C-alpha cells in the first residue's frame with residue numbers, strides 16, 4: 001500500500017486528566033501543574049502573625065499559648081494533641 005505524501009503527520013494526543021488521584025506518582029507532579037490553569041485558590045486560614053491573634057472589636061486575644069520557656073512573643077504551634085515551641089522545642093500536651 002503506497003502511502004500518499006500529503007498525509008498529515010500523526011498527532012499524539014494526550015488524554016487530559018486521566019490520572020486518578022488515588023495514587024500520586026512522582027512523574028505526575030508536572031502534569032498536574034499544567035492542568036492547573038485556572039487561578040482558583042481555596043481560601044484556607046491565612047497564616048502568619050495574623051493567625052496568632054483574634055480581633056474582637058477593639059480587643060485582641062491570642063489564639064495560641066506562648067512558650068513558657070521563651071516568654072511572651074514566642075507562640076507555640078498548635079498540634080492536635082499538643083503545643084510545641086519551634087524556638088526551643090518545649091512541648092505542652094493538651095489536657096482533656
Ligand SMILES: [Zn+2]
Pocket residue numbers: 067068069070071074085086087088089090
Ligand atoms: Zn520556647
